[in-house]
Amino acid sequence: MLPWIVRRTRLPLLSWRCLDCPSKSATTGKGRFRANANGKLLDVWLLVRCVSCDRTSKLPVHERATVRSIDPALLDGYHANDPKLVAATLLDPLFLRRHGLALDWHGAWELDALPVGLDEAWPWQVAVDFEDPVPVRPDRLIAQGLGCSRSEVPRRIKSDISLRRPRTLGFTFIAMARGSAG
Numbered sequence: 001m002l003p004w005i006v007r008r009t010r011l012p013l014l015s016w017r018c019l020d021c022p023s024k025s026a027t028t029g030k031g032r033f034r035a036n037a038n039g040k041l042l043d044v045w046l047l048v049r050c051v052s053c054d055r056t057s058k059l060p061v062h063e064r065a066t067v068r069s070i071d072p073a074l075l076d077g078y079h080a081n082d083p084k085l086v087a088a089t090l091l092d093p094l095f096l097r098r099h100g101l102a103l104d105w106h107g108a109w110e111l112d113a114l115p116v117g118l119d120e121a122w123p124w125q126v127a128v129d130f131e132d133p134v135p136v137r138p139d140r141l142i143a144q145g146l147g148c149s150r151s152e153v154p155r156r157i158k159s160d161i162s163l164r165r166p167r168t169l170g171f172t173f174i175a176m177a178r179g180s181a182g
């Protein structure tokens, strides 16, 4: 099995309608939270910034939560702007759904496909693994990994998965040498 790995190279942008300018994109930048305690109640926001005009907005992560209900380690992470916690918050499907947000992964991920020796016998058995939940169309991914056109992909590979439907779950396929498939 040849391992191919999909991983993010940075955090994705957010689809975001700016209130001050026509931009439709926001970034978390380096990633910052803001926490505000009011008595025993706590609000935590993730800060996002318009990529065009820098207007900052706050996305609620916790609203009026009792301080005791939040894991102290988590609370420390919010105060320290822990990059892992920023990523986990931004990539949380529930968080995105709650705010009606979509992620823009364009240019934010890479395919790590180790170069294969020329003597590697065809057909190749490839296992694609997702280190981060980057939704990619398998045919695009495979075309990139094999260095061929997308239209060539269905002729060159065997797999049970839908090639056109973006997915974030690992899969395997068998690839034939160029020109050898019928």
Ligand SMILES: [Zn+2]
Binding pocket: 018, 019, 020, 021, 022, 023, 050, 051, 052, 053, 054, 055
């Ligand atoms: Zn703006």
